[in-house]
Amino acid sequence: MIDAYEDPGTPECRGGAGYLWWLVMRQPWRSVTGAVLASVWMVLLAATPFLMARAVDQGLEGKDLGALAGWCGAIVVIGAFNSWLSIMRHRTMTRVRMDANFRTVKVVVGQAVRLGAALPRRAGAGEVVTIGVGDVQTISQSLTVVGPGVGAVVAYCVVAGLLLSVSAQLAVVVLLGVPVMAGLVGPLLGRLRAVESEYRERQGVLTARIGDLAGGLRVLNGLGGKGLFSDAFRRDSGLLREQGYRVGAVTSWLQALGVGLPTLFLAVVTWLAARLAAQGQITVGELVSVYGYVAVLVGPVAFLVESGYQIGRGVVAAERVVRLLRLEPEPDEGTTDAPAEPAVLHDPESGLRVLPGRLTALAGARPADAAAVVDRLGRYVPSAAVWGGVRLDEIPLAQVRARILVADHEADLFAGPLRELLGGRRVPDDAEIMRAVRAAVADDIVQGLPEGLDSAIDAQGRNLSGGQRQRVRLVRALLADPEVLLAVEATSALDAHTEAAVAERLRTARRDRTTVVTTTSPLVLDQVDVVHYLVDGKVAATGSHQRLLNEEPGYRALVARDADAEEVVG
Numbered sequence: 001m002i003d004a005y006e007d008p009g010t011p012e013c014r015g016g017a018g019y020l021w022w023l024v025m026r027q028p029w030r031s032v033t034g035a036v037l038a039s040v041w042m043v044l045l046a047a048t049p050f051l052m053a054r055a056v057d058q059g060l061e062g063k064d065l066g067a068l069a070g071w072c073g074a075i076v077v078i079g080a081f082n083s084w085l086s087i088m089r090h091r092t093m094t095r096v097r098m099d100a101n102f103r104t105v106k107v108v109v110g111q112a113v114r115l116g117a118a119l120p121r122r123a124g125a126g127e128v129v130t131i132g133v134g135d136v137q138t139i140s141q142s143l144t145v146v147g148p149g150v151g152a153v154v155a156y157c158v159v160a161g162l163l164l165s166v167s168a169q170l171a172v173v174v175l176l177g178v179p180v181m182a183g184l185v186g187p188l189l190g191r192l193r194a195v196e197s198e199y200r201e202r203q204g205v206l207t208a209r210i211g212d213l214a215g216g217l218r219v220l221n222g223l224g225g226k227g228l229f230s231d232a233f234r235r236d237s238g239l240l241r242e243q244g245y246r247v248g249a250v251t252s253w254l255q256a257l258g259v260g261l262p263t264l265f266l267a268v269v270t271w272l273a274a275r276l277a278a279q280g281q282i283t284v285g286e287l288v289s290v291y292g293y294v295a296v297l298v299g300p301v302a303f304l305v306e307s308g309y310q311i312g313r314g315v316v317a318a319e320r321v322v323r324l325l326r327l328e329p330e331p332d333e334g335t336t337d338a339p340a341e342p343a344v345l346h347d348p349e350s351g352l353r354v355l356p357g358r359l360t361a362l363a364g365a366r367p368a369d370a371a372a373v374v375d376r377l378g379r380y381v382p383s384a385a386v387w388g389g390v391r392l393d394e395i396p397l398a399q400v401r402a403r404i405l406v407a408d409h410e411a412d413l414f415a416g417p418l419r420e421l422l423g424g425r426r427v428p429d430d431a432e433i434m435r436a437v438r439a440a441v442a443d444d445i446v447q448g449l450p451e452g453l454d455s456a457i458d459a460q461g462r463n464l465s466g467g468q469r470q471r472v473r474l475v476r477a478l479l480a481d482p483e484v485l486l487a488v489e490a491t492s493a494l495d496a497h498t499e500a501a502v503a504e505r506l507r508t509a510r511r512d513r514t515t516v517v518t519t520t521s522p523l524v525l526d527q528v529d530v531v532h533y534l535v536d537g538k539v540a541a542t543g544s545h546q547r548l549l550n551e552e553p554g555y556r557a558l559v560a561r562d563a564d565a566e567e568v569v570g
Contacts, residue, residue, distance in 0.1 A: 008106040013325045016318035020139065020311070023100040024146055031146045034096050037089040038151030042300055043158050044082045049292020050162065051075045057285035093147040101140035104321060108132065111325050117380055118330045131324060135317035142314025149307035152300035159293050159300075166286050167276055170269060174297070177265050251309070265301070269294045334396040338403060342483060342514060343388025347376050351539040352532055354484075354516055359507055361525050361545075362518045364534030365558055367489060370518035372537060374486045377516070378406035405482035409489040411473050413461040418446070419453040422476050436478040439509035441501045442471040466493040474502070484514040491524055503527040522559045533558075 012022035024031050051074050059068025108131060112119055119128070164171035273290040276282045282290070342356035350373050354360050362370040376383035379392045379400050386392065392400060413421060422433055433453060437446055445468050449455035461469040470493045477485060490506075491499045503524040506515070517524060525531055525545040533541040533548055533555045541552045548555040 008103045008110070011107050011322075011325055013322045016315035016322060019318040019322050020142060020314055023103060023139070023143060026103060027096060027099050030092060030096055030099070034089065034092040034147035035150035037085055037092055038147035038149075039154040040151075041082055041085045041089050042148075042151040042155035042296075044078055044085065045296045045299065046155060046159050046162060046293055047078050048075055049289040049296065051078065052292060053283075053285035053289035055285075056288055057283055061284065089147060089151075093144065096143050096146055097140040100143050101136055104136045104139055105132075107325065108136070108321060111327070115327060115329050118327075128324070131317075131320055135320050138317040139314050139321065142310040142317075144310055145307040148303045152303040152307070155300040156297065156304075159297050162293055163290065166282055166290055167273070169276070170272060170290060173269055173272060174294070177268070261301070261305075263298065266294045266298055330397065334394050334399070336390050336394045338395045338399040339388030339390065341388075345377050345484065345514070346386040347373055348384050348386070349373075349376065350534065350537055352377075354514060355530070356514045357512050358514065358529040359510060359527070360514075360516045361528040361531045362516065362534055363520050363525060363531055363555065363558065364518075364537075365520075366534075366537075367518065369534050369537040371488050373534070374406055374488055374516065374518060377484075378404055378486050380406065403483040405477060405480055405485050407473060407477035407485060407487045407490065409470055409473065409487075409492060413457065413459070413469060413472065415457060415459040417453070418449065418455050418457050418472075421457050421472065422453075422479055424476060424480060426479065428479055432479065433475075436475045436509075439478055439505045440471045440474040441498050441505060442468075442475050445471060467495070467498065470494065471498075471502070474506075478509055481513075485510065485516070487515070487517045489519060490517055491519065491521060496523060499523050520559055525559060531555075 009022075009026055012018040051071050055068055055071035055075070058064055059071055112128070160171055160174050163174055270291050273282065273287050273294075277284060277287040344356060345354040346352070350369075352362070352373055354377070362373060364370050372381075375381045376385045377392075379385070379397065382393065384391065387395065387400075387404075419433065422428075422436070428436075430453065434446075437443055445464070446452050457463065457472075461472060464472065470490065474487070474490050477487060477490075491502050494502060499521060500523040503521075504527055506517075507527050517528070519525065522545065528545065530542060531545050531548055532539045533552055535554065541548055541555065543551070545559075549559070550556075
């Protein structure tokens, strides 16, 4: 089974079937072992009726007690050996499925990391969640065909040969009957693939809607849009339910035929064999063996139908994975090196100029306007932003990411020890971490956790409060120590006392470094070197906080609202 640190390999992305075959070929010996064990297991199932026929003909009809005991003993030995084979087959196929599961998880996670910030713009959250929750399991389950599927074909051929030794007529019926059953099931498999694909698409859309609902319920409620969103969700879930019924209808027919057709087939062959026995063309022992052969054949035929069903679903799921794997990250076509020394960042669209080595604030009535400016300066959206006279999109992306950091107030927090969460790709020592912790006024967080820096943090920091999560994100940004730090609403969830302390310490921690914060809090604005007042996404005025308060009525009205709120809290 694939190791947690093993390279999963380069997946086949030309189609869903190709991806499934790639999963098989990444573990060839295990796949071959599973196929061999399943084949021997199913063939030995057919050995029981063969031995029973000999026991009947030679032991019972021949009245030979020794022969009867010998053949019965052989049945016991073969049965015990086959039981062991069944256990080994199941273990091997479990490893095959788990390897496919983990390997798919690794390539999907690797692709998500490779896409980075481009992932949310290239693939919906619902699609990614659906792949992780359902498609990975479906893909791994479809590899059952590697073992029992191959074994079913081998057993079918062996049983047909045994029947040929008994009666050519019975062998012909068996050889023709199985293809007829496959022909009846085939169209349903195509239909299942179509409805399953549509169901998965709708499931992805609804999953994304659930995520939006969970993240924005409070805002929707405040705007009076909860009812409208609820109606849309109810409508979409109803459509998904109806599509699920269609999938269930096709699946039920497949499963019914998978059990019913082999049973009907068994009845037909048994009737023919009974007629041949009555006519004296075969012995009673051979009649018993024919019944046993066909009863054994029900299993392989059912496995073949089930394998076709699982492969159909697996191809649909694999196509979704392949579609994600085909996505390409943002092109890094830059050919001009970034400025060797700290330089001015300029956003022509807003008119903003960020001077190096200064603490700068962006204040606007609409936080989205300030966030859009930050996205352009951080090269997360196409723009004409310039750094030291060079367009950002002409600089290699790796150089931009290494020197300019956008710290979003809703950036992801991954599960794990607090120390690893704060350090990121670096491995800072405790002294470095605690300096950043003090700068972000996060001492109480570390002290309040049972194991300090070694305490486990839940995914997205669910075991922390909103203000604690915000300070943890700020600590992480400060530890990265970028040349240019662009912080979006870094103190919006903090109380007035903590916010004032963060603003003061941030100024000290980032002295002589370029830092931009988006905020409308007067406690933060009073600490910065320069404030840019945004109106409709454009810089309307620039100056110190006190100067803008005195000279810009709009700015005064914007930040006074926060000041009044802080007086009430005080």
